Structure formats: C-alpha cells, structure tokens
Amino acid sequence: MKEHGSGTGTYILVCAALLVLTVITVAVSYVHLGTMNVVVALLIASVKASLVALFFMHLRYESGLVWGFALTPLFFLVLIIAGTLSDTLFR
C-alpha cells in the first residue's frame, strides 16, 4: 500500500461525483428507454464502481499484482453467468 493515497480534496470530489451520478441514474430510470434502461443503469453503476475502486480503494496507486487480484474475479463472474446462460437461453 502506497503511503500517499489520494488527498482529502480528491475524496470529497469523488464523493460529489458519485452523488451526482446517483441523481442521474435515478432520474433516467423514470424515462422509458426500453432495453436501454438496463444498459444505461449498468453503465452508470460501473462508472461509480470504478470511482470507488480507483480512488477510495486506491487501486490507482497499486501494483499490477493487486490489479490482477482485483480484476480476476470479474472474469470468473462473467464465466458463471455466461455458462449458465448457455443452458437457460437455449433450452
């Protein structure tokens, strides 16, 4: 873990961004976009998640090894969803 994480100012900015994105995602949910609702919601959620991971969890300052540990489970999450879908979608 690096000694210098982000500073207090950065944390407050990130929090503000997260709150703004929350407002946006709630607002968009009241608009009927069909399938795009899910896409937009997940996109915004992913931006928020990235902000939390990069700044609050200081992935931004971590080594490649830590990035590997952080991202690998996502691959396997996709795998279990895809594998199960390969069954349920094609019955």
Next chain:
Amino acid sequence: MGKHHGEGERTLNDDTPARGYLEERGFWSWAYTLDHKRIGVMYLYTTLFFFLLGGVFALLMRIKLMFPGEQVVSNHTYNVLFTMHGALMIFLFIIPAIPSGLGNFFIPLHIGARDVAFPRLNLMSYWIFVAGIVVILVSLVRPMDTGWTFYTPYSAKTSADVTLLSFGIFLIGMSSILTGLNFLVTIHKLRAPGMTWHRMPLFIWSMYATSIIQVLATPVVGITFLLLAMERLFGVGFFDPAKGGDPILFQHFFWFYSHPVVYVMILPAMGVISEIVPVFSRKPIFGYNAIAYSSLAIAVFGFFVWGHHMFVSGMSGTAAIIFSLLTFSVAIPTSVKVFNWIATMYKGSITFESPMLYALTFIFLFVVGGLTGMFLGALGADIHVHDTYFIVAHFHYTMMGGTVMGLLAGLHFWFPKMTGKMLSEKMARTAWLLMFLGFNVTFLTQFLLGFEGMPRRYAEYPPQFQALNIVSTIGSWILATGILIMFANFVRGLFRGEPAPPNPWNALSLDWKTGSPPPTENFREIPTVSDWPYGYAGRRP
C-alpha cells in the same frame, strides 16, 4: 549413485531441541499454536480420521451390496450410508488433506520462510474447520439421504437436516478459502532471497494453482448451500419449478464449484509426485516449466467444464456441446504432466522405496481414471454410462488411485521430516501391495458393472449384477486390510521408529536442509537460494 543416510546440511543451533517443533507439550501448545507445522499436523490427524470413518461407511455399503434385495440394511439407511460416505470423504478428507495438511507443513519450508503470511488466520481456519465438523455431526441426528450432491428438489424437501448441514459445509468452505488466501499471499511475498518463481519446488506451483481454485470456486458452493438453506427456511423458490424456479440452476451453481474442486484434490497430489519422482530417479525433473504452467492451466481450464456433470439433466443441447468440447481441452495440461514424469524417470537411476511405489501407483491409476474421464466427456458415451458404476469407478480411480495415493506417497516421503522417525519399509510395501491389489479388484469390476448398466446409488439391483458386486466387496476387504497395515506402520513409526536423519532420501529442496523434525522457526538462518531444487546428478535445468 545411491542414497546416503546422514547427508544434508544441518542448520541447527546446539541448543535446538532434538524434537524441534514437537518439543513443547501440552494441549494449549497445540490448540493455541501459530506454528504452521503444528496446524498442518492437526489437519492431517483430523482428515485422516475422516478417511477412516468414511472408509467404514464404504465397507458397510459394500457389505450390503453383496445382496441385491433390501437386505442387511434398509434402503433408506443405504441412502444415508452413501451420502455420508461421499460427504465425509469429499468435504472432511480429500479436499483439505493435502493442502491444509501437507501444504501447511511444507510450503514455508519449501520457500525458505518462517511461517505462512497470516499465522493467526491459519489457526482460525483450523478451528472454523472443526466448527464445521461439529455442525455436520449434529446434523446427523436427521441424517442426509440425498447423495453428497444434494440435488434439488429432493434436498429442499427431505426431512433430513439439510439446513444445518448446509451451514456446516459453509463453515468448511470458509476454512478452505482462508487456507487458499493464506497460501497465495505466502507464495507471493515470503519466498527466501534468490528464490525466483522458477526456482520454487513444483509442489509450490501446484499449491499456488490449487489456492486460486479454492479462493474463486469455494464461495460459489457457499452461496449454493446458503440458497438451499433459504429454500428450506423461507421457500424462496429459486430451484422450485412450482414457484417459477429451476432445479437445474442448483446443479449449475453446485458444479461450478464441484468440478474445479476435483482439481483442488488432484493438483496438490501431482505436486507431491513432482517432488518424489526426481528424488527416486536421481534425475532432474523433465520439463519444469511445462509442469509449472500446466498446473496453472489446469486450474483455469477446470472452471470451464462444469456442465459435463449435467449432460442428462435437461440442460440445453447447445450447452452440452460446448461443455463437451471444453472438457477435452483440460486433458491436455494433465497429460503433459504424465509425460514429464515418465521422461524424468527415463534413463534415471530408479529405486523403489515406498514413496516411489506410491508415486508410480498414482501415475498408473490416475491415467486409468483420467482416460475414462475422456470417455465421459463424449456426449454419446456419457449418456450411456451416466449415473452408473462406470462413473463411480472413474472417480475412485482419479480420487483414490490419484489423490489418495499422492497423499500416501507424500506421507511416506515426509514422515521422517515431520516426525523425526523412520517408517518400516517392509510394512509399507506389504500394505502397498494389498492396497494396490484390493483397489483394482474393487474398482475395475465397477467399470464393468457400470458399462453393463448397473445404476449407482441404488440399494436394490437386478440379480444379474450380484457376482461382480461380490467380487468388488472382496476387493474392498483386501484394500481395507492394506490400509490398516499402513496405519499400523504410522503408529509404530511414531512410537518405535528409528530416528530419522535430516535428509534420509538425499533430496535437494529446502525442507531437507533443516532438521528432522524441523525447529519451530524452520531455519536457523533464512537461506539465500541460487539454484532450483532438482539439480540431481549435477544437471542444470
């Protein structure tokens, strides 16, 4: 070039107790220990106990199976017997034995460290394991009759105490996760100076790959059993067609863990073999990189194939074809290892001490098991033999002929290091012969039974299968005798074994460069490593 007893550097002070890490006595010195060696020993005792208990259930099953009707025990009792045999063997013996037993003991020694990265977490993992055992044993008041796979809908509805058992298995899983987590960080961070990744013993590569699987797959079985408990307690309905759920979803979740977990079972055993074969061939391991990387490949590919347990479940044809194709891919890294072990022995100077006997047995029996696995990966063949004794024989060849033989090889190899005593080679060989014969009589007949159509998990079977069943049961008695003689050898060794020198096998890894048994701090000074541990006969990688 023979082996010389007494060779090998001692790295001990004059005031190091002769019994090393075993010197301190008393209940609390074990229960409250942070020494990875003691934790490993506790895991070994616990898991070997359940090996024997699970074996007793197996013997009872085989006695019943000599008779085709509802004889000896009731059909319901038979269902309980095979469920308990499977569940105990898998969750309380075969998954933890090599990783948490031998792995805990030897990983720090192999990499030149004083302990694992998180010793307190290590101790906690053992006591969580014990807590899980207690919960599972309490659940036996209303014992399981679902098969160790706990398929819904039956497991959601049976009066057996599945809820409590689910919680018990959840705890066992937590223990497994903590062990894997500890090993991953240990291997990354605590290697001795000069020990690059390519100078690590192959046992460490296999334990690293195993730990990846433990960390990523076990949580899925955790949520699976949580959902099963929720089904029974709250009727959530994810697996209940009447509520819009899907019973096959349970199987997807269950096998997403339970297929990779067979690689948790086999990879450590393969690691043990990779340590033993070079020592008793007096030759460097052939294809170090291939064995190292194939371990990682097995760990990863093993996650892609879980659907091959579900070909006849009602899964889609598309998924079946995809999983069948992927299943064949996992054979490739596995067979790479087998070729490398054989190439190691080629033109080596081979001797047949008991560790090598068990290692050779592993290679032979595991190849049989693995090849029959390839038959099962083929859709057409699997439909014919699914849920028959062919499957039972397949997994006993891989799990018992494979993992158990690997464990026994490791126990014989490392008994002098762990206890400071030597085993009786004569007893070891007698036990081995009976086990080898008994095992094949028991399980080869089951390939035939399965191919001819005898279903598994059936208490009653058509009378034409009785003859082979009787043969198989007789085999189980020969196998059991061999196992008992081996345990007698262990007990004898503990109390009356010859004192062991630091390096009785004249091996090169760091564990053999410290005392037998090692001191609590493992090494007087942490060594600086400049070479790989396979430089037998002075050959370079």
Next chain:
Amino acid sequence: MMSGPGAHEKAGIAAHEASHMDPATAREAATLGIWTFLATEVLLFGGLFTAYVIFRIRYPEMFYEDHLKLNRVLGAVNTVVLICSSLTVALGIAAIRRGKVGLLRLYLFLTLLLAGTFLGIKYVEYTEKFHHGLHPGTDIFFSLYFALTGLHGIHVLAGMVVLGTVLFLAGRGKYSEGYHTPVEISGLYWHFVDLVWIYLFPLLYLVG
C-alpha cells in the same frame, strides 16, 4: 491441565509474530490478503447475480411489475448514505495517515452512524414489504430482492462490527502514522460493501 493458554503460550505467539515479516512486506501482504478476500465476496454475491440474470430474462413482466413496488426514494437515500459512509472512511484513513487519531475516531464514528442509518432504512423497507404481504417466497423477484439485500445487509452488519472494533482499538492508541494497516484493510472491506450496493440499487430498484 486445561487452564487456558498461559503467559508462556501468549509470549510465544507474540514472539512468533514479531519475528515474522518486515513492516513493508507485512503491509503488502495485508493488501493482497484483503483483495483476495474481496475476490471471494465477488463470487459469493456472483451466484445471486447469476440467478438475477437468469430469472430476469425469463420473467421480464414480473420484474417490471414488482420493481415498481419497491420504494425507490428510500433506496436512493440508502445509496447516498452508503456513498457518504465510504467518504467518511476514506477521510478517516487520510487522517490516520497524518497521525491524527482523534480525527480518525470521529470519522469512524460517523461511518458507523451512517451504516446504522442504512440498516434502519432497510428495516423500515422490510417491515413495509411484510405489511403488504411481500416476503421471500412471494415470487422469484421478491425472493431475489430479500436474498440480495439480506446478504448485503449481513455484510453491512459485519462491517459495523469490524469498524467498531477498529474504533475501539484506535481509542486504545493502537494506530499511528507509522502503523494503521488494520484501518486500511477494514476500509477496503467497507468500500466493497458500498460497491455491491452500487450495483444492487439499480438492478432491483431502477430497472424493471
């Protein structure tokens, strides 16, 4: 004699730990350790997320109708609460990095307050649902809702226990500018709990 671990055993443990890793390695090991643990949590929740995907595709109308019955306002408030609690944890860690123990304790206390608020709001939501006869088992959507938010809620509770312990130990002077690893790794766990909710909120409350 089973009289409990004596001073001798405890001293042995302390010596064992002290001789083990140098501080830099210990910090890096702790970081890898907590990220590994978080990886397991991804897969734990992953099973439920998989179930969500499967059943959402299968029952689009049920998901649409049912999600409207959830209290979007309370869900949004809870999202804000958790985001702010991540901020307070981060500020607390920034404080202890400058050696300011008192500030750390303040921010930890605020975090616990916000976490408690989160659970309080969930309690209100749950009782409201039960009052309307909506509970786990009503249908697949509500089973998923209760399973996902319930599992998440348990993690919030566990996080409160962890952060509460850190707060207590901070009061005993355990942490300083030079050593505050447990604070950092507890913080990482807490941010992860926030992360899961960042996905749960839209998937359950916003998109039918």
